[in-house]
Amino acid sequence: xxxxxxITNILFVAIIGLELLLPAKRSSEIIYTQELIGxxxxxxxxxxxxxxxxxxxKKRQSLGDITALVYGCILIWELLTTKLDILHxxxxxxxxxxxxxxxxxxxxLLDGLSSSLYLLTIGYTLAxxxxxxxxxxxxxxxxxxxxxxxxxxxxxxxxxxxYIPYAIAILPTFKSASIFIIFIGAFWPxxxxxxxxxxxxxxxxxxxxxxxxxxxxxxxxxxILPGVLPSIISGTTVGLVLSFxxxxxxxxxxxxxxxxxxxxxxxxxxxxxxVVVGIIFIGMVxxxxxxxxxxxxSQLLKWKN
Amino acid sequence: xYKIDLENIxxxxxxxxxxxxxxxxxHLSIKEGEFVSIIGPSGCGKSTxxxxxxxxxxxxxxxxxxxxKEVTGTGNERGVVFQHYSLFPWMSARKNIIFGLQxxxxxxxxxxxxxxxxxxxxxxxxxxxxxxxxxxxxxxMQQRVAIARAFAMDSDILLMDEPFSAVDAKNRMALQELLxxxxxxxxxxxxxxxxxxxxxxxxxxxxxxxxxxxNSKSIKEEINxxxxxxxxxxxxxxxxxxTELRHMLVQLLFDDLxxxxxxxxxxxx
Numbered sequence: 001x002x003x004x005x006x007i008t009n010i011l012f013v014a015i016i017g018l019e020l021l022l023p024a025k026r027s028s029e030i031i032y033t034q035e036l037i038g039x040x041x042x043x044x045x046x047x048x049x050x051x052x053x054x055x056x057x058k059k060r061q062s063l064g065d066i067t068a069l070v071y072g073c074i075l076i077w078e079l080l081t082t083k084l085d086i087l088h089x090x091x092x093x094x095x096x097x098x099x100x101x102x103x104x105x106x107x108x109l110l111d112g113l114s115s116s117l118y119l120l121t122i123g124y125t126l127a128x129x130x131x132x133x134x135x136x137x138x139x140x141x142x143x144x145x146x147x148x149x150x151x152x153x154x155x156x157x158x159x160x161x162x163y164i165p166y167a168i169a170i171l172p173t174f175k176s177a178s179i180f181i182i183f184i185g186a187f188w189p190x191x192x193x194x195x196x197x198x199x200x201x202x203x204x205x206x207x208x209x210x211x212x213x214x215x216x217x218x219x220x221x222x223x224i225l226p227g228v229l230p231s232i233i234s235g236t237t238v239g240l241v242l243s244f245x246x247x248x249x250x251x252x253x254x255x256x257x258x259x260x261x262x263x264x265x266x267x268x269x270x271x272x273x274x275v276v277v278g279i280i281f282i283g284m285v286x287x288x289x290x291x292x293x294x295x296x297x298s299q300l301l302k303w304k305n
Numbered sequence: 306x307y308k309i310d311l312e313n314i315x316x317x318x319x320x321x322x323x324x325x326x327x328x329x330x331x332h333l334s335i336k337e338g339e340f341v342s343i344i345g346p347s348g349c350g351k352s353t354x355x356x357x358x359x360x361x362x363x364x365x366x367x368x369x370x371x372x373x374k375e376v377t378g379t380g381n382e383r384g385v386v387f388q389h390y391s392l393f394p395w396m397s398a399r400k401n402i403i404f405g406l407q408x409x410x411x412x413x414x415x416x417x418x419x420x421x422x423x424x425x426x427x428x429x430x431x432x433x434x435x436x437x438x439x440x441x442x443x444x445x446m447q448q449r450v451a452i453a454r455a456f457a458m459d460s461d462i463l464l465m466d467e468p469f470s471a472v473d474a475k476n477r478m479a480l481q482e483l484l485x486x487x488x489x490x491x492x493x494x495x496x497x498x499x500x501x502x503x504x505x506x507x508x509x510x511x512x513x514x515x516x517x518x519x520n521s522k523s524i525k526e527e528i529n530x531x532x533x534x535x536x537x538x539x540x541x542x543x544x545x546x547x548t549e550l551r552h553m554l555v556q557l558l559f560d561d562l563x564x565x566x567x568x569x570x571x572x573x574x
Contacts, residue, residue, distance in 0.1 A: 202390060204387060204389055204390035205390050205393065207356075207359075207361055208385075208387060208390055208391050208392070208393070209393075210360075210379050211359050211360075211361065211379050211383070211384075212379075212404075213379050213380065213381055213408055213409075214408055218408070222404070223393065226393070226395040229395070302438075303394055303395040303396075303438040303439075303440060304394070304440065305440040305441075
């Protein structure tokens with residue numbers, strides 16, 4: 001019985017009850033009851049399915065807590081908008097309305113996503129293929145390192161966002177400017193982490209490789225590269241988040257497509273349901289990308305305990 | 306002709322225009338197929354001496370000859386086993402051995418290499434765990450893999466820097482036996498230089514023990530160990546000569562500790 005009568009399920013019933021019993025106060029043609037109940041039932045189904053398959057008690061508990069938090073937020077949101085009409089009715093759309101708009105906007109959002117991912121992929125890949133080999137070579141040569149390291153200390157911390165207007169001015173298209181900005185944003189974290197990782201690599205590992213008589217390129221790419229992979233990955237993670245922030249900022253300034261543009265465009269029209277939808281969608285995209293990244297990371301570093 | 310000749314070796318590292326001496330005036334000749342242990346308290350330069358032999362560092366004065374040729378760097382005729390990180394943590398046990406073999410000859414047939422790797426993994430009793438990463442193996446198992454790699458690569462000379470120091474007593478004994486087995490049963494006996502601070506280990510394994518001093522940073526005593534091989538540790542421990550030898554070595558190490566002198570520096574040239 002305790003399995004069913006937990007805080008999560010109580011909140012679930014509370015929202016459904018609220019929807020069906022408490023009349024809406026906000027004056028609106030549609031109050032989106034169905035949509036809200038729909039999404040709540042969707043979440044509950046997802047949650048219950050997970051509870052059936054997950055065996056680990058700790059994971060079950062935190063899953064329940066997370067779901068309860070989500071329910072709590074939706075409940076408060078619904079109360080403050082639809083039910084009690086405390087928040088401004090233009091600036092704060094109703095949760096059900098957001099669900100409805102989200103569903104109808106999926107094709108547009110996916111277009112924006114593909115436009116954003118296209119720029120992100122090019123800029124980020126460019127940063128990966130330049131920063132990593134460059135940092136390996138410079139970090140491996142002490143003299144180069146001592147020359148380059150102070151420069152990175154000056155250039156690295158410049159917030160790449162300050163380059164945006166200049167990049168847009170000097171580069172021929174908005175696309176090339178965005179790619180450049182994403183590149184800069186991802187380059188420094190990857191470069192600096194790889195550089196320091198290479199310079200500070202455990203000497204005992206290098207000695208072990210030296211006594212096997214490895215050639216220079218084997219040393220760089222078979223020993224140092226995997227050896228500094230943990231540092232590289234922390235750099236690539238920071239770089240990815242930063243380049244996503246930069247991408248959306250750039251899109252808000254000068255683009256005619258993409259996720260940042262979507263949010264900016266509809267705020268200009270005061271179409272706040274779409275703004276909220278755009279924000280939620282960006283959150284989902286970032287979560288998805290980070291999730292994939294974590295998977296790749298644990299695959300690459302499975303030799304580490 | 307000796308296999309290894311250390312002619313008047315000194316080594317120091319530079320620090321703010323002064324050279325801090327680590328090794329001074331070491332003369333040592335080692336015959337082919339000889340098992341030599343170097344013992345001494347910490348700070349006597351025994352590990353540094355091994356790194357000079359490995360070609361990872363170069364003597365400040367004097368020279369090292371292998372087969373009458375001066376050492377100018379690392380080389381395939383020398384295999385090295387360290388106390389830690391002999392293995393690359395991102396490669397499985399088997400891949401570590403394969404990687405070592407690949408460095409000997411890039412054009413060697415991959416199938417042959419894998420065959421040798423599996424053979425030696427079997428020899429050290431790790432066939433079952435060959436796919437595991439070093440972090441998934443115990444310290445003793447890791448050293449087994451490192452030894453397997455060194456023997457699979459079949460170099461003339463084996464340099465070992467306190468290879469069993471980080472392993473618990475029971476596994477250490479097993480590793481000592483394994484090392485002696487592999488050394489005895491090879492086609493051609495390898496010349497071994499084995500650094501340790503464990504007196505019993507040195508006596509059990511060696512033909513000759515070199516005692517180094519932390520005060521003089523040089524060789525204090527050379528002692529031949531004449532017990533017949535194969536040696537049995539429980540029989541040895543009842544032998545009077547063994548007890549005397551052991552006692553003498555402990556005394557030598559202890560003397561070095563209580564007769565400590567101020568360390569000196571050289572002017573950098």
